[in-house]
Amino acid sequence: MSLQDSSPASTAGKSSPAASGGPSLLARLANPRVYCALLALSLLVIIPAWSGSTFVIHVFVTICVFGALATAWNILGGYAGQLSLGHTVFYGIGGYTAALLLDSFGLSPWIGMIGGAALAALVSVGIGYPCFRLRGPFFSLATIAFLEVVRLLAIHFNGLTGGSAGLVVPLQIGWPWMIFREKINYLYIAFGLLLLSLAVSYAIRNSRLGYALTAVRERDSAAQAAGININGVKLWAIAISAALTATVGTFHAMYMTFLEPATLFSLATAIEIAMFALIGGLGTVAGPLLGTVLVVPLAELARGWLGASANGLHGFVYGTVLVVITLTLPGGLVGTFGPFVTRLIDRLPGGGRTRPETVAPAAKLVGGTVGEPVLKATNLVKRFGGLVATDNVSLTLKRGEILGVIGPNGAGKTTVFAQLSGFLAPNAGTVELLGQDGKWHQPKTPDAFARLGIGRTFQIVQPFGKLTVLENIMIGAFLRHRSVDDARAVALRVARTVGLYELKDVEAGTLPIGGLKRLEVARTLATEPTILLLDEVMAGQSQSDTLKMVELVRAIRDSGVSVIAIEHNMQAIMSLSDRIVVIDSGKVIAEGAPETVVRERRVIEAYLGEDFVHAQGL
Amino acid sequence: MDVLIQLVLNGILLGSMYAIISVGLTLIFGIVRVVNFAHGEFLMVGMYAAYLLAAKFGLHPYAAAVPIVILLFAIGAAVQRFLIQPLLGAEEHIQIFATVGLSTALVNLALLVFGADLYSIPPSAAQGSVMVGGFSLVKGQLVMFVCALALVAGLHLFMQSTALGRAIRATAQNRNAALLMGVKVDQIYVIAFGIGAGCVGLAAALVMPLYPVTPTIGTYFVLTAFVVVVLGGMRSMYGAFFGAMIIGLVDSLSGYYIAPDLKEVVYFALFLAILIFKPTGLFGLGRGTE
Numbered sequence: 001m002s003l004q005d006s007s008p009a010s011t012a013g014k015s016s017p018a019a020s021g022g023p024s025l026l027a028r029l030a031n032p033r034v035y036c037a038l039l040a041l042s043l044l045v046i047i048p049a050w051s052g053s054t055f056v057i058h059v060f061v062t063i064c065v066f067g068a069l070a071t072a073w074n075i076l077g078g079y080a081g082q083l084s085l086g087h088t089v090f091y092g093i094g095g096y097t098a099a100l101l102l103d104s105f106g107l108s109p110w111i112g113m114i115g116g117a118a119l120a121a122l123v124s125v126g127i128g129y130p131c132f133r134l135r136g137p138f139f140s141l142a143t144i145a146f147l148e149v150v151r152l153l154a155i156h157f158n159g160l161t162g163g164s165a166g167l168v169v170p171l172q173i174g175w176p177w178m179i180f181r182e183k184i185n186y187l188y189i190a191f192g193l194l195l196l197s198l199a200v201s202y203a204i205r206n207s208r209l210g211y212a213l214t215a216v217r218e219r220d221s222a223a224q225a226a227g228i229n230i231n232g233v234k235l236w237a238i239a240i241s242a243a244l245t246a247t248v249g250t251f252h253a254m255y256m257t258f259l260e261p262a263t264l265f266s267l268a269t270a271i272e273i274a275m276f277a278l279i280g281g282l283g284t285v286a287g288p289l290l291g292t293v294l295v296v297p298l299a300e301l302a303r304g305w306l307g308a309s310a311n312g313l314h315g316f317v318y319g320t321v322l323v324v325i326t327l328t329l330p331g332g333l334v335g336t337f338g339p340f341v342t343r344l345i346d347r348l349p350g351g352g353r354t355r356p357e358t359v360a361p362a363a364k365l366v367g368g369t370v371g372e373p374v375l376k377a378t379n380l381v382k383r384f385g386g387l388v389a390t391d392n393v394s395l396t397l398k399r400g401e402i403l404g405v406i407g408p409n410g411a412g413k414t415t416v417f418a419q420l421s422g423f424l425a426p427n428a429g430t431v432e433l434l435g436q437d438g439k440w441h442q443p444k445t446p447d448a449f450a451r452l453g454i455g456r457t458f459q460i461v462q463p464f465g466k467l468t469v470l471e472n473i474m475i476g477a478f479l480r481h482r483s484v485d486d487a488r489a490v491a492l493r494v495a496r497t498v499g500l501y502e503l504k505d506v507e508a509g510t511l512p513i514g515g516l517k518r519l520e521v522a523r524t525l526a527t528e529p530t531i532l533l534l535d536e537v538m539a540g541q542s543q544s545d546t547l548k549m550v551e552l553v554r555a556i557r558d559s560g561v562s563v564i565a566i567e568h569n570m571q572a573i574m575s576l577s578d579r580i581v582v583i584d585s586g587k588v589i590a591e592g593a594p595e596t597v598v599r600e601r602r603v604i605e606a607y608l609g610e611d612f613v614h615a616q617g618l
Numbered sequence: 619m620d621v622l623i624q625l626v627l628n629g630i631l632l633g634s635m636y637a638i639i640s641v642g643l644t645l646i647f648g649i650v651r652v653v654n655f656a657h658g659e660f661l662m663v664g665m666y667a668a669y670l671l672a673a674k675f676g677l678h679p680y681a682a683a684v685p686i687v688i689l690l691f692a693i694g695a696a697v698q699r700f701l702i703q704p705l706l707g708a709e710e711h712i713q714i715f716a717t718v719g720l721s722t723a724l725v726n727l728a729l730l731v732f733g734a735d736l737y738s739i740p741p742s743a744a745q746g747s748v749m750v751g752g753f754s755l756v757k758g759q760l761v762m763f764v765c766a767l768a769l770v771a772g773l774h775l776f777m778q779s780t781a782l783g784r785a786i787r788a789t790a791q792n793r794n795a796a797l798l799m800g801v802k803v804d805q806i807y808v809i810a811f812g813i814g815a816g817c818v819g820l821a822a823a824l825v826m827p828l829y830p831v832t833p834t835i836g837t838y839f840v841l842t843a844f845v846v847v848v849l850g851g852m853r854s855m856y857g858a859f860f861g862a863m864i865i866g867l868v869d870s871l872s873g874y875y876i877a878p879d880l881k882e883v884v885y886f887a888l889f890l891a892i893l894i895f896k897p898t899g900l901f902g903l904g905r906g907t908e
Binding site: 077081083085130131133134136137138140141142144145146148149152153155156267268271274275278282310311312313314315316318319320321322323325326327330 | 655701704705708709710712715718719721722727728733833841877886887889890
């Protein structure tokens with residue numbers, strides 16, 4: 001078995017969204033997914049333009065605005081899984097920045113729009129940085145609290161914002177001032193902003209950042225092991241989302257020509273935005289817009305026909321639809337019906353084409369001299385309360401060797417691994433890595449360890465359950481490859497190497513344990529590590545799979561990678577390892593060649609007890 | 619000095635109102651592990667019920683407390699049974715959206731039925747005040763203070779010394795272990811949610827003589843209740859009680875010493891600071907971000 005086995009398979013079954021560097025523009029337009037989407041989108045302008053009614057135009061402007069807001073929200077709420085219920089902070093910042101710049105300095109709202117977006121991005125990072133450590137509902141509550149604080153401050157500082165009484169936008173008509181007599185012009189801008197949001201959302205979905213966000217949402221530990229800076233990517237998501245939201249906020253404020261804190265920093269609107277995204281389908285490109293298209297006209301029509309007597313009707317409908325969706329279609333409309341519709345669309349002329357597999361960039365050969373130390377752990381101590389889980393452990397890994405770590409259950413092997421990969425900080429002692437630059441480094445975070453070449457698997461498997469096997473491996477491959485095509489190609493090569501190629505399009509959550517263990521190895525290998533930490537990868541494998549795994553680990557080592565393996569499968573670890581370290585009760589009790597270590601009295605004691613040692617007369 | 623003492627007394631009395639609302643929220647979060655974003659709307663429903671009972675049957679809200687608590691218990695139990703229970707295995711964001719959706723639907727239903735007008739019951743003795751040692755105390759708030767103490771004491775006795783209370787605590791600590799011990803966990807959740815909502819029913823009956831009801835009154839109170847619950851460490855009834863007292867004091871003191879319209883800014887800032895820097899709550903009684 002060779003790691004360089006990269007012959008592109010002739011049957012690339014998976015059709016996937018176009019990515020950068022793909023086919024030409026014209027060729028893309030011939031794809032039914034593209035022309036159907038563009039046709040559907042253009043209806044948002046064609047219908048109101050054809051009808052000519054101001055009310056219809058207003059409804060469509062509202063759809064475009066909320067579609068754009070929900071799409072922008074989805075970048076944070078859907079892709080990154082951070083449910084902001086205070087997103088109107090950014091919308092309001094966009095509105096007020098532009099209105100105040102216009103009011104005080106006579107600056108065009110187009111400039112204010114950019115200023116508002118920049119300010120919102122800045123504020124969002126200030127909100128995100130402390131709040132991203134909060135889990136689930138507490139993040140949502142914190143965003144609500146920020147929104148309330150901003151709203152109350154906007155009311156309080158009425159000298160600046162006009163307070164509760166509100167602020168009227170100076171009425172200068174024309175494109176530079178974003179205020180028009182012809183309502184259709186508003187629609188053009190709203191539609192343009194919607195396209196912008198969709199384009200950004202689509203680009204992120206199909207980029208390294210999009211995959212990283214999905215990984216973080218699904219499982220942050222595995223994402224870190226794949227070298228993703230989890231806070232960094234979330235901050236990018238909130239900043240982009242906030243900037244887009246503020247941009248739309250500027251336009252909407254100009255459209256309404258009146259700003260008051262209650263509408264611009266409205267909690268109800270913030271909830272509606274999130275709601276539209278969920279109804280359409282969280283984490284999908286089309287979902288947020290679809291949700292908006294579905295429920296906004298209902299509400300606007302009710303308001304138009306029934307007037308004030310229907311006060312509350314639209315909110316009641318929104319709330320009820322949301323509850324029904326959570327109970328019946330938790331994936332939203334796109335999550336539930338999307339695959340079916342996509343199949344139908346692919347039957348149209350020009351559809352169903354599969355993308356050719358690109359050839360993976362050659363795996364980098366690991367340089368350096370075989371036998372030189374590449375990892376040094378010195379006097380590691382880790383305490384959990386009164387328990388000393390790691391008690392003064394030192395070990396050195398040499399380039400190109402396979403170091404086996406054995407020890408009875410609860411001996412502290414996995415705790416040592418966690419410290420060697422940055423997941424636990426030792427109470428005392430250091431972990432040093434030899435970088436590609438030939439210098440020694442002491443990284444602090446798991447993603448920094450990964451970037452320096454540590455690849456680890458988890459004893460308790462950590463798949464990204466909702467992603468396919470191939471996408472799981474791609475998350476690893478993105479560590480060394482920026483482009484989606486390269487990452488895919490590398491992932492395919494790794495999938496073949498570990499024997500997961502046939503399962504590449506299967507949802508990872510459905511794999512049996514043996515497959516999941518191999519997926520752990522595959523995702524880690526895809527990061528192209530120089531040091532591989534394997535935590536019980538043989539467990540749960542069949543006899544023949546264990547043999548394959550042993551072969552695989554040898555092949556990895558032969559490509560220049562150094563390996564540390566924790567294993568309970570004695571036969572496998574003894575035949576595999578060049579050297580063995582035995583850990584018991586947090587201490588290293590023996591070290592040496594496999595055949596000598598197993599004869600040591602202390603090792604036999606640790607595994608079988610003193611009584612056994614006495615009985616055997618050893 | 620007298621002003622300060624008066625403000626502190628006001629704060630404690632105000633805190634007892636938040637305590638009653640927050641204890642219910644804490645129970646639901648601590649046991650069912652669901653953040654009930656519709657909690658404020660339960661209060662709003664209870665207040666409209668109190669208003670209707672007073673307007674149609676001339677029943678004083680204090681007398682109406684019993685039927686309102688029963689009504690809210692039933693609503694809470696139904697929400698758990700038909701909305702939360704089917705979603706217990708679902709992803710967290712779905713649970714959040716479910717109660718957020720319920721909250722939105724209830725606010726707007728009230729808007730449809732009652733309009734945006736304020737409704738209050740005819741003035742009663744509860745709005746009057748008594749002088750104690752030179753300090754003026756609102757009678758209705760004194761009643762709340764006594765009820766808050768009685769509620770926490772009653773719940774404490776119930777949790778510690780009844781079989782049902784033990785089953786509830788067991789379920790809160792480890793759902794699966796409780797299940798293995800034969801506790802009917804789903805039933806426990808329904809009861810716990812009902813009790814949590816029932817507490818809000820009590821709050822509604824006590825609040826009605828002092829505040830007019832509007833469709834959005836729940837949002838106003840529940841955000842404060844969330845602040846309280848976070849201060850108290852999220853899981854602890856006692857933490858929530860003391861958290862409520864602190865928020866009452868902050869409200870009363872910052873309203874006087876800083877600016878009346880900025881008092882909420884002060885406690886939201888406190889809320890964010892606690893969430894971010896001390897997620898176990900002020901008293902270290904919970905584990906907020908786990």
